[in-house]
Amino acid sequence: MSLSTLSPTRRRTPVLVFAAVSATCALALSACGTTATDASAEDGAAKSTSEACADDSGTTSADPVSVKDDTGHTIELDKPASTVVSLEWQYTEDLLSLCVDPAAVADAKGFTTWDTAEKLPEDTADVGTRQEPNVESILSANPDLVIIESTSRDDKIIKALDKQDIPVMAMTGADGEDPIAYMKDTFSTVAEATGRSERADTVLADFDAKVEESKKAIVSADLETKDFVYFDGWVNGSNVALRPFGQGSLLGELGEELGLKNVWTGDVDPAYGLGQTDIEGISKAGDANFFYTGTDDPESEDYVELLKKNDIWSNILAVKDDRTYAFPSGIWTFGGPKSSEQALDAYVEALTK
Structure with a gap:
């Protein structure tokens, strides 16, 4: 799923969708990744x-x-x-x-x-x-x-x-x-x-070797905090809707496999581990490192740009401390071993650069 806002024809909602998501938002949530590729x-x-x-x-x-x-x-x-x-x-x-x-x-x-x-x-x-x-x-x-x-x-x-x-x-x-x-x-x-x-x-x-290699890199980084939240989002009218990847999400569990701690505690759907919130809601995890799917979709309004214009977002500690990290575009957050390896590399690159 992606942070970019994609048209309904280009996104697909997972089979089991978080019940509270509206029909329009559900369609906007269905594709993960961005148009630009590394x-x-x-x-x-x-x-x-x-x-x-x-x-x-x-x-x-x-x-x-x-x-x-x-x-x-x-x-x-x-x-x-x-x-x-x-x-x-x-x-x-x-x-x-x-x-x-x-x-x-x-x-x-x-x-x-x-x-x-x-x-x-x-x-x-x-x-x-x-x-x-x-x-x-x-x-x-x-x-x-x-x-x-x-x-x-x-x-x-x-x-x-x-x-x-x-x-x-x-x-x-x-x-x-x-x-x-x-x-x-x-x-x-x-x-x-x-x-x-x-x-x-x-x-x-x-894949297992990549996990072990990545764990060692995270340990060596000696991070100030291992707390994190991963999310994507889309533009809903003039507002930004965010979707945290909580417990039970593949991206969240890959982070925890590295020794990080997923601190999103809001409700999530039981199959995909996906939640829903807004900027104020995500700010409650503001002491954690923030990871998100980057956006570069010419067909959609960039929700990240709207985040940057929001006062609540600007005052989140992770934002002030420059601990917000966009994953490279084109990483499928519901993929197989090879996409998961890309995600592991992205976590390590963000936290050790």
Whole structure:
């Protein structure tokens, strides 16, 4: 999710949305990241994955697949899926990290903008929006597996694909009980379905190594305070609405994994750990370090610029002490291991520079 204000057609609300968010705000919350990207970071990540994938040819399992999705449904395949359609950016990223180029994806343009952890081939077919993918476009890709974010097999897309005997793996997208473990489990499930478990083990080992490396960097920084709040936001009329990433959020838990303390104590939704507040509300955590998703979206009003014009914001201790840190644009805050590594790097870079 992003701090920039994005139009409803470019954002998607997670499956389980914080109940108090209005319909308009829910749409504004759905995409995470910014339009500007850090070219060096993006190219480095893509090169690293492409080199690894070139070196690990022939490691795809050929065994039949029997894997259970988050709805409890078992997907049975005679062989691992190789022609996969992804209807959510997290799974698009995961497939690419596993050296599986998706046959088609939902919102390819959005992925290349908001998720820079992996590079999507330019000729990848687009099947429409993540909210309303086109079933005919999905079928035209002739997939042997479709991965969708859904909490129920009653989803209309799933029902339509079931009628065509297309295997569909439904994942819920988040788990506030242990978001890092869920991120890893989701990645491993996608790997199992595509016969790429060996590659998944390597990627997850790299992630664990990044966590340990980042922990040491934070300890060495000898910070005055390890308290933090991470948030994004959008412009709502003439006001700024903020969305803190509280307990149960992936970004929040990644920070705590480094030894930091997420001090947002407001209500959050149980799946994604996302709250809602305003400038006055966020000011109550003003002694903490502030992290937020940077904005650079020419199609939207910049909520960060409005923050800077607000007297309450200007008087927050973290602002006065210059302890507010914008994450680089293009880090998908609901992504897989590679996006999570980008987030770890951003925390460390901000606190040790």
